Amino acid sequence: MREFTAISLFSGAGGLDMGFERAGFRTIWANDFEKDACKTHEGWSSAKVVCGDIAEIDASEIPDADIMLGGFPCQGFSLSGPRKIDDSRNVLYKHYVRIVKEKKPLMFVGENVKGLLTMGGGEIIDAIVNDFSDCEYDVYYKLLNAQNYEVPEDRERVIIIGFRKDLDVRNFVFPVPRKFKVTLKEALMNMPEPSEDDVCNAPYSSRYMSRNRKRGWDDVSYTIPAMAKQVTLWPGSPDMVKYGQDDWRFGDNGITRRFSWQEAAAVQTFPRDMEFHGDLVSKYKQIGNAVPVKLAEIIATHLYGVLSALQCDDNINRKSV
Numbered sequence: 001m002r003e004f005t006a007i008s009l010f011s012g013a014g015g016l017d018m019g020f021e022r023a024g025f026r027t028i029w030a031n032d033f034e035k036d037a038c039k040t041h042e043g044w045s046s047a048k049v050v051c052g053d054i055a056e057i058d059a060s061e062i063p064d065a066d067i068m069l070g071g072f073p074c075q076g077f078s079l080s081g082p083r084k085i086d087d088s089r090n091v092l093y094k095h096y097v098r099i100v101k102e103k104k105p106l107m108f109v110g111e112n113v114k115g116l117l118t119m120g121g122g123e124i125i126d127a128i129v130n131d132f133s134d135c136e137y138d139v140y141y142k143l144l145n146a147q148n149y150e151v152p153e154d155r156e157r158v159i160i161i162g163f164r165k166d167l168d169v170r171n172f173v174f175p176v177p178r179k180f181k182v183t184l185k186e187a188l189m190n191m192p193e194p195s196e197d198d199v200c201n202a203p204y205s206s207r208y209m210s211r212n213r214k215r216g217w218d219d220v221s222y223t224i225p226a227m228a229k230q231v232t233l234w235p236g237s238p239d240m241v242k243y244g245q246d247d248w249r250f251g252d253n254g255i256t257r258r259f260s261w262q263e264a265a266a267v268q269t270f271p272r273d274m275e276f277h278g279d280l281v282s283k284y285k286q287i288g289n290a291v292p293v294k295l296a297e298i299i300a301t302h303l304y305g306v307l308s309a310l311q312c313d314d315n316i317n318r319k320s321v
Helices: 015-022 035-044 088-103 119-134 261-267 280-289 293-309
Strands: 004-008 025-032 048-051 067-069 107-113 137-145 156-164 240-244 247-250
Touching: 004 015, 015 025, 015 067, 015 107, 015 293, 025 035, 035 048, 035 280, 067 088, 088 119, 107 293, 119 137, 119 156, 156 293, 261 280
Parallel strands: 004 025, 004 067, 025 048, 067 107
Antiparallel strands: 107 156, 137 156, 240 247
8 A cells, every 4th residue: 555645734633634644644744833733643543743934934845745735814804805825914825825836736625614614605615725826736525524534423414525637636526425414313422521611611601591502312413613612502401492592591301511531632633632732722623623633534545546547656755737
């Protein structure tokens, strides 16, 4: 089995990277701005993890690799219209494009929120495709729900994949959804009761109480968020009861609590014994910001087949474009 190499931007704790490693890719270099996330990534991977602002890293400091991974943030995009890579408000996206253009990997893979598809009436995603096309990549994107790919979580994300044009990848098709779902009962089976220090016990806000926050054992979880106070309820909690529009209340027949960070990590399909660094808020943030490992693995396995079919060897130079 051939091993393809990867570099990773905005890597966080490394959910995307871990999934790709399971499929035969090896991350050799990763970058993130958050110190706790970098420590977490260093704890499980052999990659060189550079903690710092990507704007201060020259592309020459990053090794060449077969693929580039990373979900670039999209905060800089205006809803009023497309913002190209020379817009100062899109610094992080600009640097992602900069490094793709400079390093010219065979392929890049990005992940982003569902709202990216409707920003600016769809003009933002069109601008993104055009920017990467100008870098000599054929770009494909699709909205995938993690629950259709062996993840016990209702989580919709846009997956963006670019193949270098000289590879001549035509009519790329994303992985086919699975015909089964993994339930919370399966995902959390035999997990011990968490300690109080492992569960967010902050007060429940009016925003939190504006809708149902619980799904049962035979269902998949709601999306695991990055904000600890918004983490949904453990499925053993009493059902929430609707009293009116935007007015839900906790049932009184049992103990109500949020997912522990360990349970949230299991829902995101991280290994149960994985160590996350930082305080409780930081752990929840790292977990909620991550790409589910199993979703990443399924995408990566599919892409490994595509690259292998192209017989990528030394005759395909990473910088031949």
